[in-house]
Amino acid sequence: MGYKVAVIGATGNVGREMLNILAERSFPADEVFAVASRRSQGSEVSFGDHRLKCQDLEQFDFAGVDFALMSAGSAVAKEWAPKIASKGCVVIDNSSCWRYDPDVPLIVPEVNPDAVAGFTKKNIIANPNCSTAQLVVVLKPLHDYAKIKxxxxxxxxxxxxxxxxxxxxxxxxxxxxxxxxxxxPKKFTKQIAFNVIPHIDVFMDDGSTKEEWKMMVETKKILDPKIKLTATCVRVPVFVGHSEAVNIEFENEISAKDARRILREAPGVLVVDKREPGGYVTPVECVGDYATYVSRIRDDQTIDNGLSLWIVSDNLRKGAALNTIQIAELIIERNLLKKAA
Known part of the structure; x- marks a missing residue:
């Protein structure tokens, strides 16, 4: 017998992607429920070849549901995740609400799978910020090899x-x-078409934005608290796909050739690094893919043991929906949750 899965926020961009990926990966679910706010009750969303009618979060009974994949924002997660978790349902939340709680594991399966066992403290697991998820997948194998400073x-x-x-x-x-x-401009502070905006989330006292702060804190929690990280986060006029220009300083010796070899063997990573026009991946090319792509791998000549590289990934997939489902798959793989009776 398979599992029962509820997708909360099923009418949103990430919720719809979760349903797509559950179907694509043939997740071992006997039943999948689309759950949303009351205003979306009765509306239909796609799940593989099927259509699911959305049910009202406030009326839905989570007793007997194994996984709640939640992408409904921090306010909803703060109120509802503990209620759902108390029913014995494992909540995997995509918002920022639970990421910094010491009793809630923050998981990227390719990076810190062993930490997932900690979900039993609150029955809640946090999914990282989309920009953090694709970054740490690339940093992890490099850190293991040469220790990132x-x-x-x-x-x-x-x-x-x-x-x-x-x-x-x-x-x-x-x-x-x-x-x-x-x-x-309504959603953004300035015109986004044919423009870039160096401002994501709210400003903090030190002049950074919360998006930049999230990347720093989450990388430390997922990968290594000793890593120092500084970020500048910019919104660009691209529909889907986040890109990152990354400069890394290591404690130990590492070359671009080493990095290329290491990353080619890393789970979840694809290296496309031809030193010629078009020999790299852009956001348009990564849409719909599971992988995090790495290009432009090169030595940084200004420091000892430094590299620069370019990372691209579908933010709705690895940055959110895919990572959430991979966490559920990890729990099943490690037999941390018994099948529904």
Missing amino acids: RVVVDTYQSVSGAGKEAIDELWDQTKGIFVTDTPD
Whole structure:
């Protein structure tokens, strides 16, 4: 007998992607439920060849459900994750709500799978920020080889990371500019079409944004608390796919040739690094793929034991939905949750 899975936030970008990936990967589920807010009750979403009717979160009975894959925002997660977890259902939450709780494991299966056993403390597991997830998948094998001291990362994040309204705003502004309509920023602070915005999430006292802070804190929790990381996070006019320009300083000797070999063998990573025009991956090419792509691997001549590289991944997949489902698969693989009776 398989598992019972509820996808919470099923009408959102990530929720829909979760349903797609559950079907694509033939997740061992006997039943899959689409759960959303009351205003979405009765609306239909796709699950493989089937259509599921959304059920109201406030009325849904989680007793007997094995996994709740949640992508409904921090406020909903804060209120509902403990209630759902108390029913014996494992909550895997995609919001930032539980990431920094010491009793909640923050998991990227390719990086820190052993930490998943800690979910029994609260029956909640946190999924990292989308920009962090793709970064640590690449950092992990390099850290194992040469021990990372410091990371400097600049992100180029697609609008899908800010939800459906952000996608619509880029689409509407892009069309409007061609017919001389004045762009009207609503979701973003400034025009996003044909522009870049160095501002994601709220500003903090030190001048960084919370998105930049998240990358630093989450990398430490997932990979190694001794790693120093500084980030500049930028929203760009791309619909799907986050890119990152990464500079890494190591304690021990490592070359671009070493890194290329290591990353080619790393789980979840694909190296596309031809030193010629077009010999790299861009966001458009990664959409719909599971992998995190690495290109432009090169030695940093300004420091000892330094590398620079380019990382691209589908943020709705590895950055959110795929990682969530991989966590559930990890729990099953390690027999940490008995099958539903």
